[in-house]
Amino acid sequence: MPLDYPIHRRTLPNGLRVVVSPDHTVPNVTVNLWVGVGSRHEAPGRTGFAHLFEHLMFQGSRGVRSGEHFEALMAEGGRLNATTWFDRTNYFETVPTGAVELALWLEADRHGHLLDAVTQENLDNQRDVVKEEKRQRYDNQPYGTALIDVYAAVFPEGHPYHHPTIGSMEDLDAASLEDVHGFFRAHYGPDNTVLTLCGDIAPDDGFALVERYFGDLPASAQERRPDHPQLEPLATPVRVDRREVVPNDRLHIAFRLPVDETDEFLAAAVALDCVGGLATSRLVRRLVRREQTALGAHATAWGFVDGASLGFVVLDVAPGTDADEVEAAFVEELSTFLEQGPTHVELEASLAQSERSWLSSLASQEERADLISHHLLLHGDPEVVNTHLDRLRGITADEVVRAARRWLRPESRAVVAYLTADDEDAGADAGTGAEAVA
Structure with missing residues (x-):
């Protein structure tokens, strides 16, 4: 209905x-x-x-x-x-x-x-x-x-x-x-x-x-500048290492994505679900359940409007496991997904999760008002609250794999690694900064 x-x-x-x-x-x-x-x-x-x-x-x-x-x-x-x-x-x-x-x-x-x-x-x-x-x-x-x-x-x-x-x-x-x-x-x-x-x-x-x-308040805001053009994916990998006093090593693996509310953004978001954003996603099945080299795996896509969006995977590395090995396993799973694309079960699971989240938000009067304001301000269309799920249901496996092959290639990743350190070593690598890696 x-x-x-x-x-x-x-x-x-x-x-x-x-x-x-x-x-x-x-x-x-x-x-x-x-x-x-x-x-x-x-x-x-x-x-x-x-x-x-x-x-x-x-x-x-x-x-x-x-x-x-x-x-x-x-x-x-x-x-x-x-x-x-x-x-x-x-x-x-x-x-x-x-x-x-x-x-x-x-x-x-x-x-x-x-x-x-x-x-x-x-x-x-x-x-x-x-x-x-x-x-x-x-x-x-x-x-x-x-x-x-x-x-x-x-x-x-x-x-x-x-x-x-x-x-x-x-x-x-x-x-x-x-x-x-x-x-x-x-x-x-x-x-x-x-x-x-x-x-x-x-x-x-x-x-x-x-x-x-x-009604009596005067129009007073400056004219809005045009949005920036769409950023292309990163041309080479970027890595930032931090030595901190943290509970465990954690990898944040991020990608540029298309701007929000485009078909390509929605398809890329589904791809991230399949790789790491579902309880049954590939990273969870392999790293968390089977190999137990990660304590948790999560993925999400944040839609922005000014020339880019952001997608990222967070991997909590299990104690005693080398963070580089977990990253290599991530690259392997992502590469396999880019070759094969999503299964029918993965597409259905992603849609089910999105439907549950969307309907839960709309059931709250406060969140519904927020979604209406969001889509009117940023996209000029408050009716998205009624039409969003229809768009999601129309996403095909071919669209997902095309978006993933453009935006989620391993060589287009930025890795921010927070690695465990003693108090005296904390911050020792804080100046590493963002640099390309092979």
């Missing part, structure tokens, strides 16, 4: 794109905003700004004191948060139906009038908060900086995905109040934002409330 979630869409005169998706099963509404600014929009020497604003947006605005956004909505029984990623920043809250107007007023005030509250004191305070977050989530976690190394190895210097969303602490320290205000003015306008209301609200009522609170 085809999916048929209601999608009612309208664009305000100031450019704000709005979707209302009614669902009256429970008396609450998710208010979900995606702003078209992420770390890929940052200039060299000005990294970390997109993530910094995720924090600053809770520090007050023209009519709201610092922390009041959380306090006011939680007092009504709401839950809320925000996240930042390469391609966007999103803000979301789920509230009882009677608190929708409060949520929209709070969002409109900070999206339209945040800079009234972005003082030097607030900026300094939130810089310190971001630094502490980096220490906790990246610097002091086993393998915490592995993905930062992956991004730098896979994407060339100057590419929008080369640097991580957390950014450079040196860049944040060097940022002036004027720099930060300028970043907000460039990106935070209704003409660079989508807003989804999902839940116990009628379309006409939802559009009227959004018009009431957001």
Whole structure:
């Protein structure tokens, strides 16, 4: 039975794109905003700004004191948060139906009038908060900086995905109040934002409330630059070795992929499932179950829009096993897959896993709102929530093998290896950097 979630869409005169998706099963509404600014929009020497604003947006605005956004909505029984990623920043809250107007007023005030509250004191305070977050989530976690190394190895210097969303602490320290205000003015306008209301609200009522609170905000965002051209696969392998105090050796084997929502990206994602992304995938069967040279094998594909996406396999090497042997086994299994392509069972398993994940996300009102905003902002098509599975079901074995042979060749891999070390040896190879290997 085809999916048929209601999608009612309208664009305000100031450019704000709005979707209302009614669902009256429970008396609450998710208010979900995606702003078209992420770390890929940052200039060299000005990294970390997109993530910094995720924090600053809770520090007050023209009519709201610092922390009041959380306090006011939680007092009504709401839950809320925000996240930042390469391609966007999103803000979301789920509230009882009677608190929708409060949520929209709070969002409109900070999206339209945040800079009234972005003082030097607030900026300094939130810089310190971001630094502490980096220490906790990246610097002091086993393998915490592995993905930062992956991004730098896979994407060339100057590419929008080369640097991580957390950014450079040196860049944040060097940022002036004027720099930060300028970043907000460039990106935070209704003409660079989508807003989804999902839940116990009628379309006409939802559009009227959004018009009431957001309609007076002027279109103000800078014109968006064109997306970068598609990056080709790496021409030669790249390797980065890190000696760290970690529980076990871990290999991150990454590839450039086509941009998100293309047929070729979806086919490459299925290929990664077959190789390492399923409980029955080839790497799991061989390395984890049969040879027991790996503690775990995982694979995933992350879809981006600015000239490339990212696919990678993570292999946790079993104690007493040489990491080079595990990598060689990976190359052997990948090469066999490129020669033979997926089996019918592998295709069915990949589809079943994707269906389960997609339907589970849509069953959550909050995640459904997020998917609607995602596909409206980045692809101009909120109906993807209803059509995605149909596209997946149409992927053929020939398409999967063609995509894999172009994008997942062993010579196009970047390997970031975190290898166990004693305390005195930790970081000894940290300067190895990204370099081609034979």
